[in-house]
Amino acid sequence: MKRNILHIVIALLFTGFASSCSDFLDRYPLDELSDKSFWKTEDDAMMAVTDIYGCLPTWDQDLDINSDNAVMGIKWAAGNMSKGVYDPIDQSWSGSYTAIRQCNLVLEKTKEIEMGDEARKKIEGQAYFFRAYLYFDLIRSYGDVPYIDRPLNLSDVEDITRTSRDEVYSKVMADFDKAIEYLPVEWDAANTPRVTKGAALAMKARAALYYGNWQTAADASKAVIDLGEYELYDAENTGKYQELFWEKTDGCAENILYVQFDYPDKTHYLIGWECFPTKGWGGMNPTQSLVDAFEDKDGAPISKSAIYDEKDPFKNRDPRLEVNVLHDGEEMYGVTIKVKPLKSSGNTGIEQHGDATATGYYGQKWLDPSIDPQSTGWNMGKDWVIIRYAEVLLTYAEAMNELHPLSADAFDAVNQIRRRVGMPGLQNSDATKPTYCATQDELRKRIQNEWRVEFAMEGGKRMWDIRRWGIAKEVLNAPFLGLKMKPVKEVNEDGKEVIVDYILYEGENVQLSGSHYEDHNYLLPVPQTEIDLNAKLTQNPGY
16 A cells, blocks of 8 residues: 555656746756755745746647537547546546645745745745645546645655545635735736736636635626726727737737747647648537527527528627637638538538538637748747636626626626627616516526637636536537538439538538536546555545
8 A cells, every 4th residue: 555655646746847937847856856956045936936837728728629619620639528428547637736746845945045025925926826726626627636735755645635625625715815915916027927916816716606606706806807907808899809819919908817928939739729721620610509609799699589590690690709610601811611511612521531620610719810821830829818807807797696686797797798899788777678687597697608608619618617507417418519501412313312512501400429418527537547546535426
């Protein structure tokens, strides 16, 4: 048993942590940080905390395939969870615990370094933020998890067990409060984009919202609003909303927490993963369910719309639909998208090759027109935004509606987001308009839909939202559909009936394999590798 426990400590707590922020770990391996060659100066401590930034996500937009928003067009890249298979073998938390150990090490060793109080608080504030962020992600994923708040010695390892989610959540909130107290409202230019007071407040609000702690979520999100540091990009709706997802808006005041990229020095392949129109590579394929979630331009759900035309479905819709979904007939990077499943449609058609769209739609949100995929391929330097101000406003709207049904504050917050794309505001004063919300539940559902359309295929929001709202079973077990196509058939010279064309937006929807969800899937299975190493780690029910 002791041999197995030693393995888990080595695997979880003493493994090197890959850095994306500096070459610090190339020079000072983690298992040597405690010797006399390090932890002497303020710069040492700042370098150590800088390397924790590598735990921030930079490639999580495809988590939406674990929801009803999208399927993976690049077929080999569709993970088990997107198919409704929750396998303990697929799970891992070792990287999170490696980063947590680094947080604990910074908090312990910084106390031994002589420096000013303000400098110490800035360093500790970052470590508190990341420890809270990492543990929130762990409990959201697995429920009860081991809680470790100090660098472990070998004599401590036999006590590693799972701590209750509620207890860990309380510690997460306490760490966020420390981060909020210690972190500055803004850093100087040389230290951008480090976490700020606003980022800590916004992440605390996200954690509180997930567990329905409405007052905490409302207070934290309102505190971000009151800082006056952030605003919606193109808040006055001059028609630039789509630019929010292009490189030109990096560093804008809507972005609260982000990972900085700078092509060609630091690049990623977001375009190719979402959609590469010149090759018909289908990365993220929006479902019909997502397409249908966008209201008409008057603010009516299409199921109740007087102006929606199912044979011309992209006309008279919420402008965000065109920002998110690339559909038949559009041109992008010099290629006209044709989705009919015929060879004459070219490589953008449904199932024309292994990476083509499965739904008849492609993702468009990140397709920056300033990038030429013919010359630069997938490479782009778009910052990956983890929290933007729109999330704070929707958090405040949702929490306030739960605390004070149909409150003016809830309407105002959600309507700021709608107004910046020209959508009419939700209201409860004129029952003749499609934006009328007569009850708390009606406003709740409209706010929930606003989460979906504003953050479509962005940071995996939908995956977590359907769980916290308790609708995952309903939406994941329903049939997954693509666009409607009606075949046109003719009899060929051999007397056989063959398909010669398709009429789009008529006939039957494309049927997809979909997903599966059971009640116990609210939590993911504890990684089997960790249970194999330590018998004290129990598995979640149902696995």
